[in-house]
Amino acid sequence: xALKYSKQRTVILEFLQGRKDHPTADVVYKNxxxxxxxxxxxxxYRNLVLLSDIGEIQRFKIGxxxxxxxxxxxxxxxxxxxxxxxVLDLEMENIDFINEEASKHFNGKIDGHxxxxxxxxxxxxxx
Amino acid sequence: xALKYSKQRTVILEFLQGRKDHPTADVVYKNxxxxxxxxxxxxxYRNLVLLSDIGEIQRFKIGxxxxxxxxxxxxxxxxxxxxxxxVLDLEMENIDFINEEASKHFNGKIDGHxxxxxxxxxxxxxx
DNA sequence: TTATAAAACAGTAATAATTACTGTTTTCAT
DNA sequence: ATGAAAACAGTAATTATTACTGTTTTATAA
Numbered sequence: 001x002a003l004k005y006s007k008q009r010t011v012i013l014e015f016l017q018g019r020k021d022h023p024t025a026d027v028v029y030k031n032x033x034x035x036x037x038x039x040x041x042x043x044x045y046r047n048l049v050l051l052s053d054i055g056e057i058q059r060f061k062i063g064x065x066x067x068x069x070x071x072x073x074x075x076x077x078x079x080x081x082x083x084x085x086x087v088l089d090l091e092m093e094n095i096d097f098i099n100e101e102a103s104k105h106f107n108g109k110i111d112g113h114x115x116x117x118x119x120x121x122x123x124x125x126x127x
Numbered sequence: 128x129a130l131k132y133s134k135q136r137t138v139i140l141e142f143l144q145g146r147k148d149h150p151t152a153d154v155v156y157k158n159x160x161x162x163x164x165x166x167x168x169x170x171x172y173r174n175l176v177l178l179s180d181i182g183e184i185q186r187f188k189i190g191x192x193x194x195x196x197x198x199x200x201x202x203x204x205x206x207x208x209x210x211x212x213x214v215l216d217l218e219m220e221n222i223d224f225i226n227e228e229a230s231k232h233f234n235g236k237i238d239g240h241x242x243x244x245x246x247x248x249x250x251x252x253x254x
Numbered sequence: 255t256t257a258t259a260a261a262a263c264a265g266t267a268a269t270a271a272t273t274a275c276t277g278t279t280t281t282c283a284t
Numbered sequence: 285a286t287g288a289a290a291a292c293a294g295t296a297a298t299t300a301t302t303a304c305t306g307t308t309t310t311a312t313a314a
Contacts, residue, residue, distance in 0.1 A: 004281050004290050025272080040293045045272065047291095061190055063241060065300090066271065077229065082238065091232040095225055102204065102244045105218040111209065111246035114190060117229045119238035131261050131310050152300080167264045172301065174262090192271090193300065 003054075009047045011036055013071075016057060022068040022078070022087040062087060062116050081121035090117060130181075136174045138163055140198075143184060149195040149205070149214040189214060189243050208248035217244060 015032050016023070023031075029044045048069050052059035058070040062080045068087055077090040096112075103110045142159050143150070150158075156171045175196050179186035185197040189207045195214055204217045223239075230237045 002282095002289075006280080006291055008292075026270095038293070040295095042273085042275095042294075043292060049273090061188070061192075063188055065188075065192075079229070079233065079235070079237070081235070088235075090229055092229050095228065098222055098225070099244065101222065102206070102217055102219050106206065108206070108208070108215075108248040108252060109246045110206070110244050113242055113244045115240055115242040117226065117237050117240045119236045121235040125235060129260075129311090133262055133309075135263075165264070167266090169265075169302085169304095170263060176302090 006047075008036065008039055008043050009051070011039075012044060012047050013051065013056070016069060016071040019071070020089070022060075022070045024066045024068055026066070028069065060114075063118075078116045079121070080116055080118045081124055082118050083120055083124040086121055086123075088121060133174075135163065135166055135170050136178070138166075139171060139174050140178065140183070143196060143198040146198070147216070149187075149197040151193045151195055153193075155196065187241075190245075205243045206248070207243055207245045208251055209245050210247055210251040213248055213250075215248060 011032055012028060015028060025041070025045050025048055028048065029039070029041050032039055032044065048057070048059070048067075051057045052069065055073060058073045059067055060070065060078070061067060062078065064080075064085065072089070075094075077092055079088045079090045080086070081088070099110050099113060102113070138159055139155060142155060152168070152172050152175055155175065156166070156168050159166055159171065175184070175186070175194075178184045179196065182200060185200045186194055187197065187205070188194060189205065191207075191212065199216070202221075204219055206215045206217045207213070208215070222242075226237050226240060229240070
């Protein structure tokens with residue numbers, strides 16, 4: 001199962017690289033289709049999943065029930081605007097010490113946590 | 128739209144009360160059906176959603192794509208076992224100060240966060 | 255009590271996101 | 285150049301959830 005080059009995969013990856021919000025598969029599909037009109041939704045999904053499986057991109061969930069994809073694979077925290085739904089990156093100190101905090105009264109093993117913050121983004125506040 | 132009593136709702140609520148894991152709608156359905164064989168899945172969903180809308184129970188998501196329901200509506204943090212998928216409550220200090228931390232370099236307004244911890248539960252460790 | 259309107263129900267259909275399948279095309283190491 | 289592996293387009297299937305429809309329950313009030 002050696003990876004083989006494909007124009008479609010490149011286009012998907014490049015699109016994702018150009019976005020600082022973190023689009024869903026459907027958003028990727030709709031946009032990529034403008035420059036690549038007969039790309040299939042299945043191809044978009046297959047590549048997004050493949051790319052996140054090999055660690056080229058990041059796949060994550062926020063409360064909206066759909067998967068989001070991020071070109072930036074470094075550890076960072078997300079913010080979700082309750083008004084416009086946009087997903088943004090948060091610059092903040094590492095808070096992994098909360099894992100210790102969670103371990104204190106727990107007999108299992110804590111490996112990590114998933115977190116996102118929500119509120120109103122700057123753009124929506126301005127309106 | 129005054130609430131009216133229904134046997135089905137009572138049974139669903141009682142089932143949920145007796146569980147300390149936090150079952151999905153489907154798990155509620157399958158169990159309740161053993162004592163109430165012709166209850167419909169739609170009824171289970173309708174009641175779980177209604178009960179969480181009026182604050183009688185809590186509805187939340189973990190990474191598995193399905194909704195979970197909790198009889199305990201007090202603020203508390205969840206743990207998800209990566210092995211058996213069970214969802215447990217964590218007793219830990221309130222960590223809402225991380226909201227301030229998240230605000231520091233952010234120009235929007237932070238209202239809160241969603242978090243869950245993951246790892247291996249006690250039962251799975253023992254095996 | 256009975257009448258009745260609102261609410262709830264069972265059962266089924268619809269929707270949305272995602273995954274799986276199928277037969278064709280593309281890639282790339284020999 | 286060629287052939288197997290990988291990827292593709294297009295479509296079908298799956299899963300969780302919501303919406304719809306015609307029937308039954310509940311609770312108020314004559």
